[in-house]
Amino acid sequence: MAADIPWEALFQQAAKVRERAHVPYSRFPVGAAILFEDGSVVTGCNVENATYGLTVCAERGAFVSAVAQGHSRPVAVAIVVDTPTPCPPCGMCRQVMAEFAGPDLPIRSRTLQGEEARYALRELLPYAFTRDFL
Ligand SMILES: O=c1ccn([C@H]2C[C@H](O)[C@@H](CO)O2)c(=O)[nH]1
Ligand SMILES: [Zn+2]
Numbered sequence: 001m002a003a004d005i006p007w008e009a010l011f012q013q014a015a016k017v018r019e020r021a022h023v024p025y026s027r028f029p030v031g032a033a034i035l036f037e038d039g040s041v042v043t044g045c046n047v048e049n050a051t052y053g054l055t056v057c058a059e060r061g062a063f064v065s066a067v068a069q070g071h072s073r074p075v076a077v078a079i080v081v082d083t084p085t086p087c088p089p090c091g092m093c094r095q096v097m098a099e100f101a102g103p104d105l106p107i108r109s110r111t112l113q114g115e116e117a118r119y120a121l122r123e124l125l126p127y128a129f130t131r132d133f134l
Pocket of ligand 1: 026028045048057
């Protein structure tokens with residue numbers, strides 16, 4: 001399956017939605033594109049708020065949209081940032097990913113310069129709290 005993931009198309013979509021980020025406070029726009037098992041791609045950008053604490057990350061925004069659109073089985077996550085180093089998703093987003101995906105979920109982060117980091121969810125969130133504990 002991993003070989004079939006259209007990473008370039010995902011990164012393109014993540015880069016495009018990144019331009020819609022609402023980031024007047026951090027000026028740190030992020031774009032995310034998630035591929036689902038049914039072939040759908042859902043994107044998200046970060047949306048900040050004057051209260052700061054209400055900020056929604058690009059990745060979480062994409063997951064919330066996806067669930068509302070009926071997609072809840074992610075197979076790949078692509079993230080685009082414009083920093084010298086690609087950044088991994090924050091802890092809250094990792095936990096949201098663990099709600100919908102298994103530990104093998106591939107996550108890739110790329111800078112606008114093309115530098116890339118590759119992760120599996122299990123590396124980013126070992127010992128995830130999941131429904132299995134409930
Ligand atoms: O993976 C990440 C890391 C940060 N942010 C957002 C949150 C905030 O708007 C800005 C700076 O932290 O970047 C994301 O959307 N995704
Ligand atoms: Zn996050």
